[in-house]
Amino acid sequence: MVEKFELAPGFHISRIIKGGWQLSQGHSADATEDPIESMFAFADKGITTFDCADIYTGVEELIGKFLRARKQRLGYNDDVQVLTKFVPDYDALATITKSHVEKIIDRSLRRLGKERLDMVQFSWWSYDVDRYIETAQWLHEIQQAGKINLLSGTNFNTHATKQMVSAGILLTTLQIQYSLLDNRPENSLAGLCSENNIHFLCYGTVAGGFLSEKWLGVIEPKPPFENRSLIKYKLMIDEFGGWELFQSLLNLLKSIADKHRASITNVASRYILDRKQVAAVIIGAKTSAHLEENLRIFEFALDDADTKEIEKVIKQRKGPSGDVFDIERIKEGPHGSIMRYNLNQQATD
Numbered sequence: 001m002v003e004k005f006e007l008a009p010g011f012h013i014s015r016i017i018k019g020g021w022q023l024s025q026g027h028s029a030d031a032t033e034d035p036i037e038s039m040f041a042f043a044d045k046g047i048t049t050f051d052c053a054d055i056y057t058g059v060e061e062l063i064g065k066f067l068r069a070r071k072q073r074l075g076y077n078d079d080v081q082v083l084t085k086f087v088p089d090y091d092a093l094a095t096i097t098k099s100h101v102e103k104i105i106d107r108s109l110r111r112l113g114k115e116r117l118d119m120v121q122f123s124w125w126s127y128d129v130d131r132y133i134e135t136a137q138w139l140h141e142i143q144q145a146g147k148i149n150l151l152s153g154t155n156f157n158t159h160a161t162k163q164m165v166s167a168g169i170l171l172t173t174l175q176i177q178y179s180l181l182d183n184r185p186e187n188s189l190a191g192l193c194s195e196n197n198i199h200f201l202c203y204g205t206v207a208g209g210f211l212s213e214k215w216l217g218v219i220e221p222k223p224p225f226e227n228r229s230l231i232k233y234k235l236m237i238d239e240f241g242g243w244e245l246f247q248s249l250l251n252l253l254k255s256i257a258d259k260h261r262a263s264i265t266n267v268a269s270r271y272i273l274d275r276k277q278v279a280a281v282i283i284g285a286k287t288s289a290h291l292e293e294n295l296r297i298f299e300f301a302l303d304d305a306d307t308k309e310i311e312k313v314i315k316q317r318k319g320p321s322g323d324v325f326d327i328e329r330i331k332e333g334p335h336g337s338i339m340r341y342n343l344n345q346q347a348t349d
Contacts, residue, residue: 002046020052033287041288053085055343060111090341157323199279
């Protein structure tokens with residue numbers, strides 16, 4: 001039932017990707033399910049693509065254990081795709097070297113137990129440190145040496161993406177925030193990516209759980225919030241137009257969900273899957289508890305009436321304005337101040 005998408009000849013991903021951030025140390029202490037068995041549950045249902053990063057503490061190692069266990073249990077693991085990231089620390093941007101880049105790539109290879117990484121998604125914290133083209137070229141050289149299959153980007157805006165393309169860096173995808181609340185990819189990035197065969201892997205599609213029945217009819221929450229994810233996406237609701245407009249959107253999504261015997265989350269995800277250049281959405285999950293519900297995304301289609309009604313509401317938005325991840329790059333701003341900029345260990349453990 002799970003839809004697949006061919007990113008490159010012979011390289012297919014599931015259009016739902018299991019996110020790994022929620023499994024990182026500090027976020028998974030209260031997990032009620034063995035993370036390895038959870039990965040088996042997702043893969044067995046057809047969600048065979050897993051997203052992680054070098055800065056998601058412990059997650060590359062967990063996925064490496066899963067791959068070994070799957071090979072031992074089933075005799076194969078080549079049906080699973082692992083998309084990791086290279087995220088150099090903010091404080092290291094000015095002094096980064098090719099040797100440092102290669103050490104981090106080698107570390108990911110060891111953690112995952114692979115001879116070649118399926119995909120590396122490159123991220124860069126600040127355009128003020130103008131070395132991301134140089135660093136991307138080093139990654140390209142490492143790719144040509146056989147350590148990386150596909151090279152991609154994370155959170156780059158239109159200008160930076162165009163610079164990399166012009167420099168000859170072939171990006172397969174961009175991982176970006178894209179949801180009913182955040183349409184910044186549509187401003188200019190989608191057009192550029194269409195011209196260059198770059199597809200989107202979308203996080204934040206359900207706004208950290210805000211786009212769900214849980215928040216329908218609920219009084220606007222006030223800080224302090226339980227975690228950074230809630231802070232992040234409540235800020236996005238504020239940018240979108242505030243709690244009242246958000247509740248109008250939830251009410252409409254609920255009526256559409258009922259029509260299709262689905263959930264608000266399903267409808268929000270399906271809408272983004274149908275957008276231009278979108279290859280997949282990333283669903284964060286510590287366990288497989290909501291796996292069957294997530295699979296409902298592939299059991300219905302939004303019709304023209306659904307889409308028109310949704311667009312009537314989201315056209316009332318106030319923002320967010322600008323390009324992808326630009327407001328998040330302002331360290332002193334509300335979106336940037338909740339970021340953690342120096343999570344990548346300098347050692348090559």
